[in-house]
Amino acid sequence: MAGSQTNWGVLLDLSGPGPKHEQLARALRRAIRGLDDGVSVPPSRQLAADLGCSRWVVTQAYAQLVAEGYLDGRAGSATRVRRVGDAVTAKPPARPAPPRYDLAPGLPDLRHFPRQRWADAVRGVLATVPHTDFGLPDRDGHPRLRKTLAGYLRRVRGAETDDVVICGGVTDGVTRVCRALQANGVTRLAVEDPGWTRLRRAAAATGMAIDPVPVDDEGVDVGRIPRGTRAVLVTPAHQFPTGSVLSPRRRADLLAWAREVDGLILEDDYDAEFRYDRRPVGTVQGTDPGRVALFGSVSKTLSPALGLGWVSLPPQWTLPGHAPPVVDQLALAGFVDSGGYDRHLRAARLRYRARRDRLVEALGPGRLSGVAAGLHLLLHLDRDAAEVTKRARAKGVKVADLDDYREAPGEPALVLGYGNLADNAVGAAVRLLREAAG
Structure with missing residues (x-):
């Protein structure tokens, strides 16, 4: 940044104790720490004006900073920023360059976020919302969005609910439920292994003891939930990361377990909107809403940046915490009520299915699993996955090691997300991945 291009009159905050020249010296110290060595500061006459x-x-002020080594003042030359060790020009560590091809799981196609329709929804809220809605928000969320989502979940997911609590996403919802569980004397949570690491860590951060439970082709192995555990976190519709669906037998076992121990099932409805071989399976919550807390969000359907999610709870449970901003809540309500959300999901399903097919074709004959739904699949390897992940990253391809999501190392495999991968990048990304795995 050149000194002549900086609006120093706006940049400098002359406040605090002491005479004016000391205030200016403090403001200049703060300002020039972010500038490069050799950048000129304004002539004294110009800055004074x-x-x-x-x-x-x-x-x-300039003389003081020259004496301290922050500035270099020479006769006949402009006064310039002077690097004096790391104390003056220290910069935050540089972020690693983003990968050229991002095949990590967890993101939808951010290129296709419905910017215009979302902007229209927000404008509609601001133009029509009564002024009373700008007051203190309801802790459980705005009544309109709660009613809208309850109807959506009944219609689309087979849930049995008349009410939901609005939260900042599934992680926020799980965190709040874990705190409510502890307030009711439940201090252990069983989780799928492998499973979504972020949720496991969020639950542990509340003080819950975590009990990993193995997953197989039928989903979580209910019979291996430890004795004394009265809460379990599962992804029945599309297990992350294996892609398995909780079998009817295991569903029955899970509900029987919850009744037997007077427990609570935390059902993360992960990737339920994106199934390609048949209609999505209904929620476990729809079978026994008194034993299941159902979680969902728009993180995989619209964007995680919106920070909008929901929890449908058994009636005896209440949650601590606060809902997201009211304008965003009402924008989502309008988007769903207008049919815009359904249209967005229909288009997204077609796009993701075509991309999934292209990725499977590019990978060719191999050991793939979890391809029937969601925004990721597993590529099983015959060599160390951590090494392949490292070599792929060096080539500009970001992938995830399955071991990152399980308690102990197992069969080597990569978790390949294709949600945020451009269609025209599939071939090049797979070619580089093959080189890394070779």
């Missing part, structure tokens, strides 16, 4: 102070104030 910009700040509306005397030139003496500026020359005194």
Whole structure:
């Protein structure tokens, strides 16, 4: 940033104790720490005019900073920023360059976020919402969105609910439920292994003891939930990351377990909207809403940046915490009520299915699993997955090691997300991945 291009009159905050020249010296120290070595600061006469102070104030401040080594003042030359070790020009560590091809799981296609329709929804809220809605928000969420989502979940997911609590996403919802569980004396949570690491860590951060439970082709192995555990977190519609669906037998076992131990099932309805071989399976919550807390969000359907999710709870449970901003809640309600959300999902399903097919074809004959639904699949390997992941990253391809999501190392495999991968990048990304795995 050149000194002549900086609006120093706006940049500098002359406040705090002491005479004006000391205030200016403090403001200049803060400002020039973010500038490169050799950048010029304004002539004293110009800066004095910009700040509306005397030139003496500026020359005194400059002299002080020259003495301290922050500035280099030479006769006949502009006064410039001077690097004095790391204390003056320290910069935050540089972020690693983003990968050229991102095949990590967890993101939808951000290129296709419905910007215009979402903007229309927000404008509609601001134009029509009564002024009373700008007051203190309802802790459980705006009544309109709660009613809208309850109807949506009944219609689309087979849920049995008349009410939902609005939260900041599934992670926020699970965190709040874990706190409610502990307030009711439940201190252990069983989780799928492998499973979504972020949720496991969020639950553990509340103080819950975590009990990993193995997953196989039928989903979580209910018979291996430890004795004394009265809550379990599952992804029945599309297990992350294996892609298995909780079998009818295991569903019955899970509900029987919850009744026997007077427990609570935390059902993360993960990737339920994206099934390609048949209609999505209904929720476990729809079978016994008194034993299941159902979680969902728009993180995989619209964007995680919106921070909008929901929990449908058994009636005896209440949650601590607060709902997201009201304008965003009402924008989502309008988007769903108008049919825009359904249209967006129909288009997304077609796009993801075509991309999935292209990725499977590019990978060719191999050991793939979890391809029937969701936004990721598993590629099983005959060599160390951690090494392949490292080599792929060096080639600009980001992939995830299945071991990152399980308690102990197992059969080597990669978790390949294709949600946010551009269609025209599939071939090149797979070619580089093959080189890394070769």
